[in-house]
Amino acid sequence: MGELSLLSIGAGAIGSYIGGRLLLSGQQVVFLEKPEIAERLKQAGLTIHKGSESHRINSLQVTSSLQQALSAKNAYDVLLVAVKAYDTHNLIETLLPFKEQLPPILSLQNGVENEPLFRSVFGQDRVIAGTVTSAIGWKQVGEIVIEKERGIGIALDQKLARKLIDVLAQSGFNVKGYPRADPMKWSKLITNQLTNATCAILNMPPAAVLSHPASFQLEMLQIRETLNVMDALKIQVVDLPATPVRILTWAIRKLPLWINQPLFVYFIGKGRGNKMPSLFLDLRAGKKQSEVEYLNGAVVRFGEKTGVATPLNQFLYQTLMDIVQERIPRNTYEHNPDKLLEDYRSFIK
Known part of the structure; x- marks a missing residue:
């Protein structure tokens, strides 16, 4: 299996879904969260429910410091962004001081304007467009429900996309690649x-x-x-x-x-x-x-x-x-x- 190291901005429904499934397949995932949520995640871990099955991850790597997350000892392949579209501008301001340290950004957000914003700031070749069609319910911090599993779409216009698709597929996701981001x-x-x-x-x-x-x-x-x-x-x-x-x-x-x-x-x-x-x-x-x-x-x-x-x-x-x-x-x-x-x-x- 290919290896992937991922830093997830937040551990909401989508971040927990992607990050949790990757962790279950042996990949490295670190979650960046607010201090109070980070502490709760460290204590509670992450539980993913699907039908009658539940998977629990007891030990999570969680930090509330972006600087610490991007320290020299941590090298990430991907920065996962699944925040609400109305939070994109504030997130860019937060990320900007660390521009040179950031890995490529995978945006799984709703809407069609997030990736162009990220590209305008961080570079055309530093952003991967994606989408999640699965319905994920957020029950509480550290607990999500896969209500309807459908899959993930990834645009193929960046060189990391193929590796990302392979690792996601090996982790149990239904993944489809798209030649261009806009139609997706x-x-x-x-x-x-x-x-x-x-x-x-x-x-x-x-x-x-x-x-x-x-x-x-x-x-x-x-x-x-x-x-x-x-x-x-x-x-x-x-x-x-x-x-x-x-x-x-x-x-x-x-x-x-x-x-x-x-x-x-x-x-x-x-x-x-x-x-x-x-x-x-x-x-x-x-x-x-x-x-x-x-x-x-x-x-x-x-x-x-x-x-x-x-x-x-x-x-x-x-x-x-x-x-x-x-x-x-x-x-x-x-x-x-x-x-x-x-x-x-x-x-x-």
Whole structure:
């Protein structure tokens, strides 16, 4: 088996999933965390649940000092970044003083703007784009649940990518390489948009959003706008690990709502069911930032650059940010897709 030494920024759901699985296969992993979390991880270790099986790692290498982590005795192959997209700028400021000591960065973040930011600061050949399609639940510090294992995508445009794919595959991951980063990241953006902003705005689970005619119409329209932007950028849709994005987007482009709705309710709603998505969870946690800025907001920004109209993405982005920042009450659209659709129609007049 190939060897890989990894420094993970944080031990959240994705960091613990990747780092924990690598540790179980004998790779070297160090977690960088806040002091209080670092102490808890040292004491509790890491437990990974999957179905009826659980794997526990009792001894973890955890530090709260980046300088210590990057000391001369530690040589890492990869720096794993899986923080929220709204934390990227602050992370770059933290990493910048150690620019010359940093290994290549593997970004597994949501959105399409993180890797370009990292490249602009740390160099074009120092950043590897990736994506995780597995659904990972975070129970508490040092404990995660693999809710639905799908896989990992890695862009092949950096020389370390092949080794990374080999080691991840040997560690039990379903890994797929992609010649270019943009198709992979934009295709993941589409899956991140589906039943995300609408669920947060409406305070409704994915299955309910897809089952209501008004909110289903909004779901289809927002993805059509994203596809129009991708067309303008000449970025193709690609399938992701265990995630058939191409057939999904073909249906959204080609089939009428009355055919699509029962299909989406069955295939997407059944898979996501009553599990609330990330934008809702951040809203419920009282966070004053939201990744909608880097999902629907990114579609709006690239739409402006390419001259493609994205009014629904603008409306969903603006509405959710208004709720997050308490400019409008959280219950404005609660369980009311008809009002959301009506207000969108007023918005575009």
